[in-house]
Amino acid sequence: MNEPVLLQPLIPLLPFLGFLANGLLGRRLPKALTSIIALCAPLASFLIVLRAAYMVWSGALALPAIELDAPHWIWVGSLHVDFNFAVDQLSLVMLLVVTGVGFLIHVYSVGYMADEEGYARYFSYLNLFLFFMTVLVMAGNALLMFVGWEGVGLASYLLIGFWFQKTSAADAGKKAFVVNRIGDFGFLIGMFLLLANFGTLTFSEIAAKLNANPDWNGGILTAIALCLLLGATGKSAQLPLYIWLPDAMEGPTPVSALIHAATMVTAGVYMIARTHFLYDRSPFALSVVAIVGTATAIFAATIALVQTDIKRVLAYSTVSQLGYMFLGCGVAAYSAAIFHLMTHAFFKALLFLAAGSVIHGLGGEQDLRKMGGLRKSMPITFWTMTAAVFAIGGFFPFAGFFSKDAILYEAFQHGASGKFLWFIGLFTALLTSFYMFRLWYLAFFGESRSEDHHTHAHESSWIMLAPLAILALLSIGGGWIGIDRFGAFLAPVLGPVGDPATAPGGKQLDVLLSVVAVAVALLGWFVADRLYRQRPDTPAKLAAAFPAGYKVLVHKYWVDEIYGAVLVKPVLALSKFLLEWVVDVAILGGLAWILGGIANFGGAILQRWQSGNLRSYAAWLAAGAAALLLFVLLPWTTLLANLGIHFHVAGH
Amino acid sequence: MIPLSWYLLLSAALFCLGVVGFLIKRNLITVFMSIELMLNGVNLSFVTFAHQWHLVKGQIFVFFVMVVAAAEAAVGLAIIIAVFRARSTLAVDRIDLMKL
Numbered sequence: 001m002n003e004p005v006l007l008q009p010l011i012p013l014l015p016f017l018g019f020l021a022n023g024l025l026g027r028r029l030p031k032a033l034t035s036i037i038a039l040c041a042p043l044a045s046f047l048i049v050l051r052a053a054y055m056v057w058s059g060a061l062a063l064p065a066i067e068l069d070a071p072h073w074i075w076v077g078s079l080h081v082d083f084n085f086a087v088d089q090l091s092l093v094m095l096l097v098v099t100g101v102g103f104l105i106h107v108y109s110v111g112y113m114a115d116e117e118g119y120a121r122y123f124s125y126l127n128l129f130l131f132f133m134t135v136l137v138m139a140g141n142a143l144l145m146f147v148g149w150e151g152v153g154l155a156s157y158l159l160i161g162f163w164f165q166k167t168s169a170a171d172a173g174k175k176a177f178v179v180n181r182i183g184d185f186g187f188l189i190g191m192f193l194l195l196a197n198f199g200t201l202t203f204s205e206i207a208a209k210l211n212a213n214p215d216w217n218g219g220i221l222t223a224i225a226l227c228l229l230l231g232a233t234g235k236s237a238q239l240p241l242y243i244w245l246p247d248a249m250e251g252p253t254p255v256s257a258l259i260h261a262a263t264m265v266t267a268g269v270y271m272i273a274r275t276h277f278l279y280d281r282s283p284f285a286l287s288v289v290a291i292v293g294t295a296t297a298i299f300a301a302t303i304a305l306v307q308t309d310i311k312r313v314l315a316y317s318t319v320s321q322l323g324y325m326f327l328g329c330g331v332a333a334y335s336a337a338i339f340h341l342m343t344h345a346f347f348k349a350l351l352f353l354a355a356g357s358v359i360h361g362l363g364g365e366q367d368l369r370k371m372g373g374l375r376k377s378m379p380i381t382f383w384t385m386t387a388a389v390f391a392i393g394g395f396f397p398f399a400g401f402f403s404k405d406a407i408l409y410e411a412f413q414h415g416a417s418g419k420f421l422w423f424i425g426l427f428t429a430l431l432t433s434f435y436m437f438r439l440w441y442l443a444f445f446g447e448s449r450s451e452d453h454h455t456h457a458h459e460s461s462w463i464m465l466a467p468l469a470i471l472a473l474l475s476i477g478g479g480w481i482g483i484d485r486f487g488a489f490l491a492p493v494l495g496p497v498g499d500p501a502t503a504p505g506g507k508q509l510d511v512l513l514s515v516v517a518v519a520v521a522l523l524g525w526f527v528a529d530r531l532y533r534q535r536p537d538t539p540a541k542l543a544a545a546f547p548a549g550y551k552v553l554v555h556k557y558w559v560d561e562i563y564g565a566v567l568v569k570p571v572l573a574l575s576k577f578l579l580e581w582v583v584d585v586a587i588l589g590g591l592a593w594i595l596g597g598i599a600n601f602g603g604a605i606l607q608r609w610q611s612g613n614l615r616s617y618a619a620w621l622a623a624g625a626a627a628l629l630l631f632v633l634l635p636w637t638t639l640l641a642n643l644g645i646h647f648h649v650a651g652h
Numbered sequence: 653m654i655p656l657s658w659y660l661l662l663s664a665a666l667f668c669l670g671v672v673g674f675l676i677k678r679n680l681i682t683v684f685m686s687i688e689l690m691l692n693g694v695n696l697s698f699v700t701f702a703h704q705w706h707l708v709k710g711q712i713f714v715f716f717v718m719v720v721a722a723a724e725a726a727v728g729l730a731i732i733i734a735v736f737r738a739r740s741t742l743a744v745d746r747i748d749l750m751k752l
Contacts, residue, residue: 614744615675622671 026120183234236268253356290330297323402479433524
């Protein structure tokens, strides 16, 4: 029987080759060739993934498929890590999203970055990101996943700081890197604990060991799960480590769409789903995941209400939606979380790309207060954005409805505390709908509020609009697959999903909750409509009526300031004290001083021998010769024996 | 017959005179002469032992030393003359630089 060839190693390899080609030779290549290289690499990867998906669908390929499994990657003592990639249902879905959306955003970037300096550098970074992201997704063990995890962090850092001449961009890159490092610390500790307790980092072996011990619950598993959760909160921008993501908007907008909305920030969710067998054994860790997710969802949504930078609204919305995914993981509805991850990748990438189109059309303007009336000048951007707004708002039959509904339904079914989480989630949905329609009205409706009038507001080129159109179709239809079929496909990896027909409350409850969710979304739309279309002066009045609340939201709960005062400043002061005074001045300076002193002192003594006085040399020579003669000629042993001291010479 | 030790004592006395002269004299020519004195003190020991043991080796050594001393005298005196021309002095304390 012929084994079907998956060509799996090519999936990360091609973007890596693109990275090498553009990174090393990009400056000398013509722009068109750079674009072709940069586009072909992700396209080829995407086609390979599509082919694999087709083979799975037609039954030619059984999952999990493993094509690259090199044993003995690291073998030191009892530490034994293989180099293995695996493609199963979960990573296949992720690969489709990463390479598919990734390719579309590459296409969009060709138009968006056309006039930028460092065109080749940009695309080499983007390809590098895809390389590491595919490694992360296909990794069969935690260490290899960590390689991808760090790699996407590097690509993210490079791309946030792409315009490194701007201090704010360079600072934002550093902030993202440092905050992620805190999360990585948790990931590392989690890996050490896994090694210590399971002796392996390969996911399938850990799952097998857990299956062999059905009574193993809590304890060290909770510790591992919480450590991994810390890593996930760093990468997926959850409380308390979400602060880097809004600042990451300093990067080019397509980067925000690809890395900081659609793919990389979902790595934490993916990691939790990938290690769900650990979380399943620890109810405490699961509830922590759920609480972190829910708290982040509502926290970020409230901040998004008052932001005026179009990209910051979307950034906080991303944080909030990632909170939904964590909520889904926290109620053990992993396939619902992955489902939302997928639809979110479609509509959030679309939102960012459409926002990028707006920014591009307005010549770099990002302030919502200076937009308005773009409906007529940018019709295609407007309509695609509309699809995305309805999708994230959770309107039937757009994609966001199905996935958000699935998460909320699972939360509702999750005991008494689940009802509470469901309620918060529902309230967040109201806020989400409100702030998205606020953005929609502010940008596209009413009259232009720009000072220099939008004489130059123009629709973007086709190469930017084509990805928008495709993503709009996906945002509309991406959810029609339904959580039942999606969950059934992922069931071999993530465990079975509950069937609403047999669950308490039956199918009616599912429908009822959906109706409530849509009603809430409509309410948000209605309020936004009243405030921002019919009476545009009310928001200012509202802000004046509740100055304290407004101030808290505008300053984002002062979280950055609190972190700055409580953590950053003491750490900086301590580092300054330790490094500058203790290490630099005391240890290094003292050491240098002591060494120099020894040399000086020794020199002062030894230089007396080197007097240059010939006769003193001769005197020393004569004295030395006399001493030698004395030593040889005098009968020492006899003399000493007379004094009662005896020598025993060897050999005698 | 004169005992061996007398010869050796004379030889040691000559050598010590040479050493002391080498150390305390300032004139380069006197220093040079002191070196010759040390060599000849040693030569006397060689000859004494050669006579004592009836061996020629000691006397051959003496010839070698005398040849070397003659060569040394030729080269050394040439150097002394060169130094005197350059420095107008033969005091060893003032000739403490390697270059002229």
